[in-house]
Amino acid sequence: MTTKRATNVTLFIAFALVALIMTIAMPERFLRLINLQNMMRNLPEYALLAFGIMLAMTVGGIDLSGVSVLSLSGVVAGMILSRHQELGMGPWMTIILAMSAAIVVAAMCGVINGAIVSIAGVPAIIATLGTNGLYLGIAMGLTGGSGLGNFPLQYIRIANGNVLGIPIPFIVFVVVAILLGFLMERTSLGFQMRMLGASPVAARFSGMNNRVILIKTFVIIAVLAGISAILLTSKVATMRPNFGQQYMLLAVLLSVLGGTNPDGGFSSVLGVSLAILTLQIIATGSTFLGFTPFFRNFLYGVMLLGVMIIQFYRETGQLAGVMRRFRQPFARKKPAAT
Amino acid sequence: MKTSFPKALLARHETYLALIIILFSIVLANATTGFLTAGNLLSVMRGGAGLGILSLAFFVALVSGGIDISFPAIAISGQYIAIRAMLAFGINSIWAAFGISIAIGIAYGLFNAFLITKFKIPSMIATLATFNLYHGALLEFVGTEAVNVGRIPTSITEFGRMAIFRFETEQGPLGLSIFVVVWGAAIAATWFIMRRTMLGRGIYAIGGDAEGAKRAGFRVTRIRYFVYGYVGFLSGIMGIIHVSLIRFAQPNNIVDTALLRVIAAVILGGTAITGGRGTITGTTLGVIIIILLDRHLIMLGIPSAWTEFFIGIVIVVGVIATHLRMKISRVRRGELVVDRAH
Numbered sequence: 001m002t003t004k005r006a007t008n009v010t011l012f013i014a015f016a017l018v019a020l021i022m023t024i025a026m027p028e029r030f031l032r033l034i035n036l037q038n039m040m041r042n043l044p045e046y047a048l049l050a051f052g053i054m055l056a057m058t059v060g061g062i063d064l065s066g067v068s069v070l071s072l073s074g075v076v077a078g079m080i081l082s083r084h085q086e087l088g089m090g091p092w093m094t095i096i097l098a099m100s101a102a103i104v105v106a107a108m109c110g111v112i113n114g115a116i117v118s119i120a121g122v123p124a125i126i127a128t129l130g131t132n133g134l135y136l137g138i139a140m141g142l143t144g145g146s147g148l149g150n151f152p153l154q155y156i157r158i159a160n161g162n163v164l165g166i167p168i169p170f171i172v173f174v175v176v177a178i179l180l181g182f183l184m185e186r187t188s189l190g191f192q193m194r195m196l197g198a199s200p201v202a203a204r205f206s207g208m209n210n211r212v213i214l215i216k217t218f219v220i221i222a223v224l225a226g227i228s229a230i231l232l233t234s235k236v237a238t239m240r241p242n243f244g245q246q247y248m249l250l251a252v253l254l255s256v257l258g259g260t261n262p263d264g265g266f267s268s269v270l271g272v273s274l275a276i277l278t279l280q281i282i283a284t285g286s287t288f289l290g291f292t293p294f295f296r297n298f299l300y301g302v303m304l305l306g307v308m309i310i311q312f313y314r315e316t317g318q319l320a321g322v323m324r325r326f327r328q329p330f331a332r333k334k335p336a337a338t
Numbered sequence: 339m340k341t342s343f344p345k346a347l348l349a350r351h352e353t354y355l356a357l358i359i360i361l362f363s364i365v366l367a368n369a370t371t372g373f374l375t376a377g378n379l380l381s382v383m384r385g386g387a388g389l390g391i392l393s394l395a396f397f398v399a400l401v402s403g404g405i406d407i408s409f410p411a412i413a414i415s416g417q418y419i420a421i422r423a424m425l426a427f428g429i430n431s432i433w434a435a436f437g438i439s440i441a442i443g444i445a446y447g448l449f450n451a452f453l454i455t456k457f458k459i460p461s462m463i464a465t466l467a468t469f470n471l472y473h474g475a476l477l478e479f480v481g482t483e484a485v486n487v488g489r490i491p492t493s494i495t496e497f498g499r500m501a502i503f504r505f506e507t508e509q510g511p512l513g514l515s516i517f518v519v520v521w522g523a524a525i526a527a528t529w530f531i532m533r534r535t536m537l538g539r540g541i542y543a544i545g546g547d548a549e550g551a552k553r554a555g556f557r558v559t560r561i562r563y564f565v566y567g568y569v570g571f572l573s574g575i576m577g578i579i580h581v582s583l584i585r586f587a588q589p590n591n592i593v594d595t596a597l598l599r600v601i602a603a604v605i606l607g608g609t610a611i612t613g614g615r616g617t618i619t620g621t622t623l624g625v626i627i628i629i630l631l632d633r634h635l636i637m638l639g640i641p642s643a644w645t646e647f648f649i650g651i652v653i654v655v656g657v658i659a660t661h662l663r664m665k666i667s668r669v670r671r672g673e674l675v676v677d678r679a680h
Contacts, residue, residue: 120662
């Protein structure tokens, strides 16, 4: 628990620091309502993928197919939405149909991933890399590689709308984060997922059904990707099979940055959420500074390595000496108070 | 205990791969015209050489118990930097091209090894990061401009036309492309290292059990440096083969399609993702399956938009079959008692 809190405190300091630097450096651009709203509108689509990677890492695996589940369910939803006039069932019925189709398709992808990993016993990284190609292939085949558009106006208004000035996608993000936090900390499934990630053999001998837990986890991950597809298609009002492909590294980076242990057993929804907010500010800042997307990718790579290197020093205890000296003023007060 | 000849053959993963290739070839020969011609087969081999070389690299990394997914970024970096450097300094030599590309490949590979051995970063996470690092650096600091056929140095295009065993046919001269020769040399070198040297034994040993290998006296860190350096070396070679084949250099090539196909070929070839097991024969047969599929699905009347889907299906089914087969054989040998462990 203490390491968890320490990581989250570090992350919060990083978040506050980055936000402060941006506020001081360019207050007239950063603090404008439209900029803050844009940031809140842009982050949920990859934040949900990052939560997915976090869940996969918690059970000791990884899910590289998230971006393709997003593509496939986005394409399925887009195909229904672009025919809204021919279907003749009214815009809202079409939208509900399209959204349900996206979620159902995503859940099916999750069941397939979970079955391959848990029943056939294929390592998650290989299984999901394979299904990644498969789902993207279906999305490509369905559209012939071209884009979908002509969505009903009501659908586009969802992700572009605000409630009390807060963009709807951000509200979705907050709700999902709270639900996931509840799942991981307060339900038996969350506990079992962490157990399974920490030691699959011990989990099985303590009477857990590892297969069912794995399949459930992969379904949750895929449904998150399906929700992400709805947010993305609604925001940009079009869909192409290659949308979202650039988010794979970002999702892994955010998950690790948020303190998730890639070997399983440990994760924090709050930590990953803080990492997401911090990185969105950095991304916005780099756009203001005129960096190309290539350079941003380069920076993400550097950051991922940086986090892993810091974690290495923390685990080997070489960082502890520095940290102890840093914390001494706080440590001394404690015995005096009791 | 000696097993009889057909039984030993049936127990081998490679036998099934060979059977799949034969079956698929029979289907192709009957369904299409022009599959079983010398011209087509030589051209398939020429086009598949690059994939074959990358697969050897990925195979070695997997056997050592690690994984390297940064190789497409290494290959395109080597290729594109070599071409741009040759254009900038007016060099026109295939040796320079290979020299620059291989040097970059080895440097990048050793940097991967440094991150993995020094900071104990899981190789998957480290190479995912360096994939973006290398490719981002290439696009940001070297450029995004495509070099088209007219500007590619002539030594590169001449190298692409080189062939041995030339013979004349009605359709024109044919021969075994230099690419296939390089691929063959890479297979031979990898086979020699993996099967005939102490280093190769070390690679298998650390893949099976790194701690055990260390106690047995293998220098695990040095072996890891060699493995990732070798991945970079082969990726550097592939970069130049690729540009000689398509005579067009663009910094988004290779990274878009190579990763999935290479992983598919190696895993289909029976190499264990957990390390310690795998054969070069299996890997090469896996490559042949993937390049046959890649080139001939269109001939079978499957629209090109669905090609990725069919390759995906083959990968998923192949991976499941491989794992189930291995699991069954391990249970039979008594190595695996509880097969329900995750």
